[in-house]
Amino acid sequence: MSTQDSLIQVRVRAVTYEADGILGFELVPMPPLKDLPAFTAGAHIDLHLPNGLLRSYSLLNAPGERHRYLIGVNKDAKSRGGSRYMHEVLRSGETLTIGAPRNNFPLDETSPMNVFIAGGIGITPMMSMIARSQELGTPWRLHYAARTRRNAAFLDVLQGHHGNPNVELRLNFDQEAGGQMLDLAAIVQALPAGAHVYCCGPLPMLAAYEQATAALPPERVHMEYFAAKEAAATDGGYVVELARSGKQVDVRPGQTILDSLLAIGIEPPFSCQEGICGTCEVKVLEGTPDHRDLVLTNAEKAANDRIMICCSGCKTPKLVLDL
Ligand code: FES
Structure with a gap:
């Protein structure tokens, strides 16, 4: 997760034209860091943009490389500010804060083809x-x-x-x-x-x-997936208990769990807010989630032991989270 502890400062070494509407960005570590964290094929990183937005992008370089990360960014006509910032504002030489790589789309290395x-x-x-x-x-x-x-x-x-x-x-x-x-x-x-x-x-x-x-x-x-397939669960009407502090939070109609936490000043890690990046995953200790994300497999959803709090809700009156 992109917690404060795992944030990394990188420099934009190069911005390249890759195709109409697509720019490539080469991100390199800044001293004293020599190597970037290792990643596996299919992994992505979160970019913490200076305009306050968080965006996830797949790493496209060979997984053995530690001296740089390469990402490709499509200029989205419906951009809410992420890809527009990357295309129109960010320039080579600037610095950027990123999260450590995570992988929701791993390669099965035992496959014959x-x-x-x-x-x-x-x-x-x-x-x-x-x-x-x-x-x-x-x-x-x-x-x-x-x-x-x-x-x-x-x-x-x-x-x-x-x-x-x-x-x-x-x-x-x-x-x-x-x-x-x-x-x-x-x-x-x-x-x-x-x-x-x-x-x-x-x-x-x-x-x-x-x-x-x-x-x-x-x-x-x-x-x-790059975009949500289902609408977020915003029916509300249940209580979320945060096990570490014992705090109880009402999730009201129109709110996601994440909305209800942010409203009272609790800021868990999150990024896409669409159930596709996995940044907001939290362990479920009690209660039955109403899963709406595209990160967990069907078997993982059936286990009901974790939840993406940006989009998923709750089918029981109370949900106890490891937060
Ligand atoms: S913030 Fe991306 S899955 Fe919730």
């Missing part, structure tokens, strides 16, 4: 997974969809794998002549035996992916 499906900026976590697959010698196939070639980041790196017999690169530009939407059902049907499949992209793509992979063993199906 990896199939990656990326839509738009969803390519970023796949870049570190591809680098790791290369290190492990695991064959991989990438289906990469973008509106046009000009909108597709990292094509030069990806095309550098051309000719590698363990690699298949299938590019799909749906707004170019002859282009069409990815046929996820056909991609899933053509999966090699035992392959693990990973998808990251816009909501309609992930919805189609969930449908296409419904019959596959869940341990072979992986996905990461």
